[in-house]
Amino acid sequence: MHVVIPYVVGALLFGLGVYGVLRRRNAILVLMAVELMLNAVNLIFVTADVSLRSALEGVVIEAWANPGAAAPGTGGVFTLFVIVLAAAEVGVGLAIVLQYYRMRNAVITDDVRLDAEEERIAG
Amino acid sequence: MTVSDVLLLALGALAVGSGTLVVTSKHLVRAGLYLVVSLGAIAGLYLVLGAELVAWVQVLVYVGAVVVLLLFAVMLTRAPIGPSADLDRPVFPAALIGGGVGLGLAGLFADAFHWVRYPEPEPGTAERVGEQIFGAWVLPFEVLSILLLSALVGAIVLSRPDIGARQAEPEPEPEPATEPETEDA
Numbered sequence: 001m002h003v004v005i006p007y008v009v010g011a012l013l014f015g016l017g018v019y020g021v022l023r024r025r026n027a028i029l030v031l032m033a034v035e036l037m038l039n040a041v042n043l044i045f046v047t048a049d050v051s052l053r054s055a056l057e058g059v060v061i062e063a064w065a066n067p068g069a070a071a072p073g074t075g076g077v078f079t080l081f082v083i084v085l086a087a088a089e090v091g092v093g094l095a096i097v098l099q100y101y102r103m104r105n106a107v108i109t110d111d112v113r114l115d116a117e118e119e120r121i122a123g
Numbered sequence: 124m125t126v127s128d129v130l131l132l133a134l135g136a137l138a139v140g141s142g143t144l145v146v147t148s149k150h151l152v153r154a155g156l157y158l159v160v161s162l163g164a165i166a167g168l169y170l171v172l173g174a175e176l177v178a179w180v181q182v183l184v185y186v187g188a189v190v191v192l193l194l195f196a197v198m199l200t201r202a203p204i205g206p207s208a209d210l211d212r213p214v215f216p217a218a219l220i221g222g223g224v225g226l227g228l229a230g231l232f233a234d235a236f237h238w239v240r241y242p243e244p245e246p247g248t249a250e251r252v253g254e255q256i257f258g259a260w261v262l263p264f265e266v267l268s269i270l271l272l273s274a275l276v277g278a279i280v281l282s283r284p285d286i287g288a289r290q291a292e293p294e295p296e297p298e299p300a301t302e303p304e305t306e307d308a
Binding site: 001002003004005006007008009010011012013014015016017018019020022023024025026028029031032033035036039042043046047049050051053072073074075076077079080081083084085086087088089090091092094095096097098099101102107108110 | 125127128131132135138139142143145146151154155158161162165168169171172173174176177180181184185188189192193195196197199200202207209210211212214216217218220221222223224225226228229231232233236237238239240241243244247251252254255256259260263264267270271274275277278281282284
């Protein structure tokens with residue numbers, strides 16, 4: 001298999017995620033674009049697991065290194081970790097978005113005033 | 124071109140195409156549904172690349188949970204059904220930076236890996252992933268469980284107005300927390 005295909009797909013998806021984060025004004029759409037970026041990184045992890053495994057074949061691991069850490073499958077493990085992180089991120093992020101919507105009745109990120117002080121929570 | 128190359132190309136085109144629709148669609152709900160297609164195509168890419176467990180976890184967690192949570196948020200914020208006019212900022216800087224990042228990284232990868240054939244990966248089993256997680260990566264695994272717990276508690280604290288930092292301030296009269304909306308975060 002030509003491993004450059006999933007690498008390029010991952011890079012393009014990451015670019016799309018960056019574009020979406022910068023372009024979108026709705027906070028939920030920004031979160032969707034962040035999910036695209038995380039998935040692009042996951043795809044690159046899994047692809048690197050394939051390509052680097054075949055490149056590392058026959059390489060003797062140093063004695064001081066943890067032998068488990070260089071075994072095949074590490075990319076998949078890190079992908080699982082990133083998926084868990086994304087789940088936590090989207091949970092807290094949507095809680096923030098919904099709380100903001102309850103206070104201001106809006107989910108437009110341009111209207112968020114970071115210098116607003118001493119405003120009471122309406123709820 | 125082998126069968127796996129054709130599959131990689133088709134699924135990659137599907138993922139990038141529906142990802143483009145996610146960031147350009149005028150309908151909020153449709154953007155979420157295109158995200159399902161994109162994440163499903165990425166799960167298919169994982170299958171072709173031999174990471175079977177990761178593919179099913181992707182379907183379970185992303186398509187099953189994260190997208191449903193996003194669609195819940197779309198509905199709870201009373202998003203309009205039809206196309207929305209004010210979703211986007213001006214296109215030029217975002218397209219410049221996003222296109223630059225995407226095409227730049229793609230060129231970098233294409234330059235690094237060329238059109239070299241790699242041997243097909245043997246399909247990964249859950250046993251190998253389990254050995255990895257509970258052998259070499261036990262400590263990050265446990266730290267992640269603590270992070271998930273704290274994210275859970277944080278989401279609950281954020282979405283309930285009657286607990287949290289506001290009560291630390293001296294209030295003249297603590298008004299009862301009347302919440303007309305149902306909250307599900």
